[in-house]
Amino acid sequence: MNVDSIQNGIVIDHITAGQGMRLYELLGLDGLDVSVALIKNVVSKKMGRKDIIKIDADIPVNVDIIGFVDPGATVNFIKNGELVDKKAIEMPEILTNVLKCKNPRCISSCEQELSQIFRLTDREHKVYRCIYCETKWS
Amino acid sequence: MRHVIDILDLSTEEIGGLLATAQDIIARPEAYSELCRGKKLATLFFEPSTRTRLSFEAAMYELGGNVLSVTGAATSSASKGESVADTAKVVSCYADIIAMRHPKEGAALVAANNASIPVINAGDGGHCHPTQTLADLLTILREKGRLGDLTVGLCGDLKFGRTVHSLINALSRYENVKFVLISPEELKLPSYVKDSVLKPRGIAYTQTSDLEGALPDLDLLYMTRVQKERFFNEEDYLRLKDSYILTPEKMRLARPDMCVLHPLPRVNEISVAIDNDPRACYFKQVLNGKYMRMALILMLLREAGKLPSAKKPAVRPLETV
Structure with a gap:
C-alpha cells in the first residue's frame, strides 16, 4: 500500500498499533479540511506493527495529547519535502483540557469555565489525577 | 501568595512552628490579643458549618482582628451563579485573608488561584480539611x-x-x-x-x-x-x-x-x-483547633507582608518525633 510523501506537514510515527484511531480522534483530525492519512498495522522492524498518521499541512498539533496516548511515538516535521525536526514524545506532566474529570463532586464538574487540568502523579503506571479533587483518570 | 489548601502545603518544620506558636498562645494569650488589629478575615462558608466557622471567627477576634462572614450559598452571590474564581477576586478587595468552605472538591484551590490574599481551605467537599x-x-x-x-x-x-x-x-x-x-x-x-x-x-x-x-x-x-x-x-x-x-x-x-x-x-x-x-x-480538639487557626492566620498574614515578622515563641515546642 502506498501513501504519498507530504511536502509540508507532520508525520506522527511509531504509534503503538491500535492507538492510531484514538489519537486521530483526540487530536481532532476529523475536523480538518486538509489531507490526513491514518495508516494502521504498518510492518515495523523495531515494533513489529505500528500506526502512522500523516497530516499534509503545517498546523499546530497538541503534542501533550500524543504523549498521553502513546509516549513512545515520534513527531516528524516536514518542510519542502525534507525532514526538518524530529521529536520523541514523553508523557506530559500536566494535561490541560484533554481529559474531563468524572467526579460529580469536583468543582470542575459544575463550573464550566474552569480548565480541566490533570497532573501526572505516577509515571510508571501512567496515572493522571485531577488537580482539583485528585480523582484518578480512568 | 501563600495559601493552605492541603495539609501537605505545610512542611513538618512549618507545622512544628505552628504547634510552637499555638502553645505560646495558650501560655501567653495577652501577647497575641492585638496582633491583627485592623485586619479582616473573610469566612466564606458555602456549606453548613458551626464549629469550623466559629473557630475561625473566634481565632480572628482573639487576635484583635475583624471578621466578614458569608454563610450558605443561598444568601451569597453564588446563588446568582457567581463562580468561585470571581468570588475570590471580589473578596480579595475587602479582606486580608480568606477561610473558605465549599461543598465541591477543589473549590479552595480555585479560590487560591484567583485571590490576591491568602486562602485557607476550611473544607472542600470530601477532599481536604x-x-x-x-x-x-x-x-x-x-x-x-x-x-x-x-x-x-x-x-x-x-x-x-x-x-x-x-x-x-x-x-x-x-x-x-x-x-x-x-x-x-x-x-x-x-x-x-x-x-x-x-x-x-x-x-x-x-x-x-x-x-x-x-x-x-x-x-x-x-x-x-x-x-x-x-x-x-x-x-x-x-x-x-x-x-x-x-x-x-x-x-x-x-x-x-x-x-x-x-x-x-x-x-x-x-x-x-x-x-x-x-x-x-x-x-x-475543638479548643486546640482555635489555637492552631490563630497560629495559621498569623503565619499567612506575616508571609503576605500584612503583619510584621514573628518573634520566636517563648515556649519551646514539645518533642515532635
Whole structure:
C-alpha cells in the first residue's frame, strides 16, 4: 500500500498499533479540511506493527495529547519535502483540557469555565489525577 | 501568595512552628490579643458549618482582628451563579485573608488561584480539611507528647472522611506511625490515599471491620461520622450510619492511656457516656483547633507582608518525633 510523501506537514510515527484511531480522534483530525492519512498495522522492524498518521499541512498539533496516548511515538516535521525536526514524545506532566474529570463532586464538574487540568502523579503506571479533587483518570 | 489548601502545603518544620506558636498562645494569650488589629478575615462558608466557622471567627477576634462572614450559598452571590474564581477576586478587595468552605472538591484551590490574599481551605467537599488536621496534631502532641511512635486507629467513614485523609497525610511524615483502618467494606479508605501516601512511604497499615479486635493495640482512636451529605443514595446512608458506635463497654478493651479523637459533629458514633472518660479528647480538639487557626492566620498574614515578622515563641515546642 502506498501513501504519498507530504511536502509540508507532520508525520506522527511509531504509534503503538491500535492507538492510531484514538489519537486521530483526540487530536481532532476529523475536523480538518486538509489531507490526513491514518495508516494502521504498518510492518515495523523495531515494533513489529505500528500506526502512522500523516497530516499534509503545517498546523499546530497538541503534542501533550500524543504523549498521553502513546509516549513512545515520534513527531516528524516536514518542510519542502525534507525532514526538518524530529521529536520523541514523553508523557506530559500536566494535561490541560484533554481529559474531563468524572467526579460529580469536583468543582470542575459544575463550573464550566474552569480548565480541566490533570497532573501526572505516577509515571510508571501512567496515572493522571485531577488537580482539583485528585480523582484518578480512568 | 501563600495559601493552605492541603495539609501537605505545610512542611513538618512549618507545622512544628505552628504547634510552637499555638502553645505560646495558650501560655501567653495577652501577647497575641492585638496582633491583627485592623485586619479582616473573610469566612466564606458555602456549606453548613458551626464549629469550623466559629473557630475561625473566634481565632480572628482573639487576635484583635475583624471578621466578614458569608454563610450558605443561598444568601451569597453564588446563588446568582457567581463562580468561585470571581468570588475570590471580589473578596480579595475587602479582606486580608480568606477561610473558605465549599461543598465541591477543589473549590479552595480555585479560590487560591484567583485571590490576591491568602486562602485557607476550611473544607472542600470530601477532599481536604487541613485546619482540622492542625487541631488534631496539637491535640495528639498535648495528650501523647509526641507525633511519632504511634499506632493510630481510624474508624468509620474512611472513604469520604476528608479529616481522615488529611490526618493520614500529616502523620505519615513522622517516624514509626502505624495505621489501623477500621471501616465497613463500602467506606474503606480510597486506593489513591493508599497508593500515593501509605505505600510509597512504606507506612505500615492494616484494614479491618472489627473495632473491638483493633482497640487493644491503639494509642489513638480517631472516630468519624458517616456523613449523610456525602451520599447520593439515602438507602446507602441508612444502611451504613450505625456501623460503629463506641460505648463504655468497648472502651474497656482499650489501653488506659488511649486517646479518643473525633472531628465533630458526632451523631451517635460515640456514646455520650464516654464524654467524662479521661481518654475522651474530642472537646479538647475543638479548643486546640482555635489555637492552631490563630497560629495559621498569623503565619499567612506575616508571609503576605500584612503583619510584621514573628518573634520566636517563648515556649519551646514539645518533642515532635
